[in-house]
Amino acid sequence: EIVLTQSPTTTAASPGEKVTITCLASSSVSNMYWYQQKSGASPKLLIYSTSSLASGVPDRFSGSGSGTSYSLTINTMEAEDAATYYCQQWSSNPLTFGSGTKLEIK
Amino acid sequence: QVQLQQSGAELVKPGSSVKISCKASGYTFTSYDMHWIKQQPGNGLEWIGWIYPGNGNTKYNQKFNGKATLTADKSSSTAYMQLSSLTSEDSAVYFCARPRANWFAYWGQGTLVTVSS
Numbered sequence: 001e002i003v004l005t006q007s008p009t010t011t012a013a014s015p016g017e018k019v020t021i022t023c024l025a026s027s028s029v030s031n032m033y034w035y036q037q038k039s040g041a042s043p044k045l046l047i048y049s050t051s052s053l054a055s056g057v058p059d060r061f062s063g064s065g066s067g068t069s070y071s072l073t074i075n076t077m078e079a080e081d082a083a084t085y086y087c088q089q090w091s092s093n094p095l096t097f098g099s100g101t102k103l104e105i106k
Numbered sequence: 107q108v109q110l111q112q113s114g115a116e117l118v119k120p121g122s123s124v125k126i127s128c129k130a131s132g133y134t135f136t137s138y139d140m141h142w143i144k145q146q147p148g149n150g151l152e153w154i155g156w157i158y159p160g161n162g163n164t165k166y167n168q169k170f171n172g173k174a175t176l177t178a179d180k181s182s183s184t185a186y187m188q189l190s191s192l193t194s195e196d197s198a199v200y201f202c203a204r205p206r207a208n209w210f211a212y213w214g215q216g217t218l219v220t221v222s223s
Contacts, residue, residue: 042201090208
């Protein structure tokens with residue numbers, strides 16, 4: 001099973017600040033997917049195929065990476081971005097998710 | 107538009123079983139896998155498995171073999187997940203989700219299962 005380790009576990013950012021969340025895979029994966037989950041809601045797709053922005057997602061979000069190291073960046077933090085973020089891989093079975101990064105607004 | 111409507115919250119006793127549903131609309135139900143994902147309170151996401159309603163084929167995360175059984179009813183465009191021999195470790199929110207390639211574009215609203223005597 002491919003284990004996805006996210007860092008940081010928890011972080012806080014001020015409005016306008018840049019935020020980067022990292023996802024390290026225990027083995028190489030071909031692509032990474034990112035989701036945002038707000039309290040009491042279902043996860044929402046942000047980034048697919050490592051760097052493609054999902055429909056309707058603001059362009060302050062971006063994704064990058066390859067092999068075992070991937071990242072999600074929020075260019076300018078906004079209050080509405082406070083949420084928990086998860087990475088996901090399906091390069092091999094079982095499909096796995098990262099443990100999550102909780103992002104708070106300062 | 108694609109919608110996945112899940113059944114309501116369940117309170118069940120230890121050792122019993124529960125069957126939750128996910129009614130799909132807005133697309134051809136038999137053309138896409140339906141996945142199920144577990145989220146324990148305050149925890150991350152755990153993939154349970156998928157069913158292809160077109161032919162009933164299933165694939166499970168080995169961890170959930172014997173715990174979860176996935177079925178689908180083509181006539182009502184509804185996917186089901188039965189959880190058996192329930193313990194407190196099964197208390198969680200369960201999501202159905204429809205993939206687009208290797209990611210989940212559409213999610214149900216989640217069904218809370220609480221196992222308690």
